[in-house]
Amino acid sequence: MKLWIPGPTEVRPSLLAECARAMIGHRSDAMSKLHERIDPHLRLAFGLAESSGSEVAVHTCSATGLMESSLHGTGCRVLCVANGSFSKRWADIAQVLGFETVVLKKAFGEAASPEEIERALVEKGPFDALTLVSNETSSGVRTPLAGVASVMRRHPNTLMLVDVVSYLAGMPIDFDAHGIDFAFAGSQKALALPPGITVFAASQRYLERVRKGQRPSYYLDAVRVLDGHRERKTPATPCIPLYFALAQQLEDISNGVTLPEGGNALRGAAAWSARYAKHERMYRATAAWAARHGLEYIPAPEHRSWTVSCIRKGPLDIVKFLAELKKRGQTISNGYGDLKDISFRIGHMGDHTEADLERLIASMDEVLLAEAAR
Ligand SMILES: Cc1ncc(COP(=O)(O)O)c(C=O)c1O
Structure with missing residues (x-):
C-alpha cells in the first residue's frame, strides 16, 4: 500500500532499519556523535548560513508541543494568523496558555496577505x-x-514564529533572510520519518528575549531543550531510534541519495534545492491531472503548496473514490477540519518518487474512467 496522506508519510526501509539499531546511552559519546551528525544538515534544511548565529535543535515530542514551546517567554500579546486547522490550533494554545490573543481569521483555503x-x-x-x-x-x-x-521588518519588537511542519524539506526556507525567530517541523511530514520528534531553529534575538521571559514549563521550555542540545545533554531521555533515522535521512538528503536518477551526484545545499524542485514538479503533475478532470484546487495558484495538494471534490463521491484507490494499493486522504468531505488531499512530500506519482495518477485515472463508464 502506498501512503499519500499528508503525514505520516512513507518511510524508506533503510530508515526503518535505523530505528531498529541497538540502543545507546543518551549520555554516551555515541549519542554526542549522533547529535553532531544531525546539526550541519539541519542548518541546511532551515537555510542557515554557516556564519548564522541562529541555532538548531531536536526535541522528543510532536510538533504540537513545539507550537506551545515557541510561545513560552515571548511576552503576553500574540497575533495568530488562523487560516486552517493547525493555525487555529496554535491560536487555541496561545489562549490556553493565557496569552492575550488576537486572531487574524481567514477562510480555510486562503492565506493572509502581508x-x-x-x-x-x-x-x-x-x-x-x-x-x-x-x-x-x-x-x-x-x-x-x-x-x-x-x-x-517594520515591527522589530514582534517575534516571527513560523510552523514549517509540512514545509521543511519540501520547500526552501530562508530562516535568516526572512528574519524568522522560531520555526519547527515534525519528523513525519516532508522529512519522511516516523512521528515522534520535532526539529526546530531559533534566532539569537528570540533566545535573548525568551531567556528573560517567564517560561512556565520544563519539558516544553525551548531554551532548556536548545541548551541541552548544544551541550549534548538533552533535558530528558530522547527518542534515540528516531535520532538514528533523522541523522541518516539528513545525510541521505545532503548526499543526493533521495533524488531521482541523475540528481544523486549533487551534494549539500544543491541537493536540498533539487529535492525542493522534485516536489514542485510533483505538485505541477498533480495540478495537471486535476485540470484534466475539471477538478479545482482549494487554494489560489499563488498559494498552492509543493508538498500537499488539496482539491475540491467536484462531482466525486470522496468516500467511494478513496475506497477504490485503496483497492488499487493507493491511500490518499479526505479533507481535514472544515474541508472534510468537500475536498481530498494528496501528500506528494517526503521520499515518494515522480514514478510513484505517475502510478498514483494512473490509478486515479482508472477509477474516474470506470466511474464515467457506469
Ligand atoms: C501544519 C501542521 N502543524 C502542526 C501539526 C501538528 O503536528 P503533530 O500532530 O505532529 O503534533 C500538523 C500535523 O499534521 C501540521 O500539519
Whole structure:
C-alpha cells in the first residue's frame, strides 16, 4: 500500500532499519556523535548560513508541543494568523496558555496577505509575537514568507514564529533572510520519518528575549531543550531510534541519495534545492491531472503548496473514490477540519518518487474512467 496522506508519510526501509539499531546511552559519546551528525544538515534544511548565529535543535515530542514551546517567554500579546486547522490550533494554545490573543481569521483555503498582517499589527498591536503556519496541511495553502518578512521588518519588537511542519524539506526556507525567530517541523511530514520528534531553529534575538521571559514549563521550555542540545545533554531521555533515522535521512538528503536518477551526484545545499524542485514538479503533475478532470484546487495558484495538494471534490463521491484507490494499493486522504468531505488531499512530500506519482495518477485515472463508464 502506498501512503499519500499528508503525514505520516512513507518511510524508506533503510530508515526503518535505523530505528531498529541497538540502543545507546543518551549520555554516551555515541549519542554526542549522533547529535553532531544531525546539526550541519539541519542548518541546511532551515537555510542557515554557516556564519548564522541562529541555532538548531531536536526535541522528543510532536510538533504540537513545539507550537506551545515557541510561545513560552515571548511576552503576553500574540497575533495568530488562523487560516486552517493547525493555525487555529496554535491560536487555541496561545489562549490556553493565557496569552492575550488576537486572531487574524481567514477562510480555510486562503492565506493572509502581508497588507492584512500589517494592518492587524498596526491597528491591534503592539504584539510580542506573530504565529504563522507557512503551509496549512489542512488546506494545502502556502503563505509566501518573503512578503510577511518585509512587513515584520517594520515591527522589530514582534517575534516571527513560523510552523514549517509540512514545509521543511519540501520547500526552501530562508530562516535568516526572512528574519524568522522560531520555526519547527515534525519528523513525519516532508522529512519522511516516523512521528515522534520535532526539529526546530531559533534566532539569537528570540533566545535573548525568551531567556528573560517567564517560561512556565520544563519539558516544553525551548531554551532548556536548545541548551541541552548544544551541550549534548538533552533535558530528558530522547527518542534515540528516531535520532538514528533523522541523522541518516539528513545525510541521505545532503548526499543526493533521495533524488531521482541523475540528481544523486549533487551534494549539500544543491541537493536540498533539487529535492525542493522534485516536489514542485510533483505538485505541477498533480495540478495537471486535476485540470484534466475539471477538478479545482482549494487554494489560489499563488498559494498552492509543493508538498500537499488539496482539491475540491467536484462531482466525486470522496468516500467511494478513496475506497477504490485503496483497492488499487493507493491511500490518499479526505479533507481535514472544515474541508472534510468537500475536498481530498494528496501528500506528494517526503521520499515518494515522480514514478510513484505517475502510478498514483494512473490509478486515479482508472477509477474516474470506470466511474464515467457506469
Ligand atoms: C501544519 C501542521 N502543524 C502542526 C501539526 C501538528 O503536528 P503533530 O500532530 O505532529 O503534533 C500538523 C500535523 O499534521 C501540521 O500539519
